[in-house]
Amino acid sequence: MTNLQGKVAIVTGGAVGIGAAITKELAQNGVKVVINYNSSSQAAESLVASIKENGGEALAVQAxxxxxxxxxxxxxAAxxxxxxxxxxxxxxxxxxxxSFKKLSEEDWRKVIDVNLNSVYNTVSPALAHISQSDAGRIISISSIIGQAGGFGQTNYAAAKAGMIGFTKSLALELAKSSVTVNAICPGFIETSMVAEIPENVLEQIVAKIPQKRLGQAEEIAKGVLFLCKDGAYITGQQLNINGGLYM
Structure with a gap:
């Protein structure tokens, strides 16, 4: 088990939803957290204040x-x-x-840029620093959609599947070091993103989930914590947290 006290983490998109849950979980376990946000400045600063009030250390960085x-x-900055x-x-x-027939080039490129190219953009400058750690961890939040596909989600599925391929390849390259590289593939989690799904469609989705419920952001955060604390011999893997929807 790795002692996370005093370790430093960057969580991209760390101010809201699953990212906020991950940020809180790491901070509660002694990690100094750099909360990246693009437009959620109020949420990011509020989260920083909450962490500091509880004795933790956090920094919000817009990027x-x-x-x-x-x-x-x-x-x-970190x-x-x-x-x-x-x-x-x-x-x-x-x-x-x-649907692909209605998918514009702009919508394709934007999703690929934010979901997939961002992984290269952060790992590239971060790797030299993470490689100096005795317990370096690179964890990408992929999706069940990257494994199974999704109607009307060719852009999102391609990006999330790309994250899985990136994870496996980088894990091979870093296997002899102390750095592990893994992906977490959430199923349908109760977030604002899932809330946009029409209620009748969401009911059909839940009916297909063996556990008959949506997941919680905190359950994804626990997966991140597990990989950080107990994942020294786990690398190149997909941790599926989906209620049994994809086996």
Missing amino acids: DVSNSDQAAKLVS VDTYGQLDILVNNAGITRDR
Whole structure:
């Protein structure tokens, strides 16, 4: 078991939804958390204040991680503030769901940029620092859609599947080091993104889930914590947290 006290983590998209749950879980376990956000400044600052009130350390940094220069500045801000970087959680993501016939090039590129290219943009400048850690962790929040596909989600599925391929390949390259690289593939989690699904469609989805319920953001956060604390011999893997929907 790795002692996370004093470790430093970046969580992209860390101010709301699953990202906020991950941020809180890591902070509660002694991690100094750098909360990346693009437009959710109020949520990010509120989360920083809450963590500090509870004795933790946190920093909010605005950056559009689909932009390589801004992603590099995010990593620099973390290292300049805390002197190290041990954990990177690639969580930033968006959807632009359309059937392929209606999918514009802009919607394709935006989803690929935010969900997939951001992983390269953050890992590239972060890796040199994470490699110096005795317990480096790179964790990408993929999706069940990247494994099974989804109607009207060719862009999102391609991005999330790309994250899985990236994870496996980088894990091979870093296998002899202390850095592990893994992906978490959530099923349908009770977040604002899932709330946009029409109620009748959501009912059909829940009916197909063996556990007959949506997942909670906190359950994804527990998966991240597990990989950080107990995942020294786990690398190149997909941790499926989906209520049994995809086996």
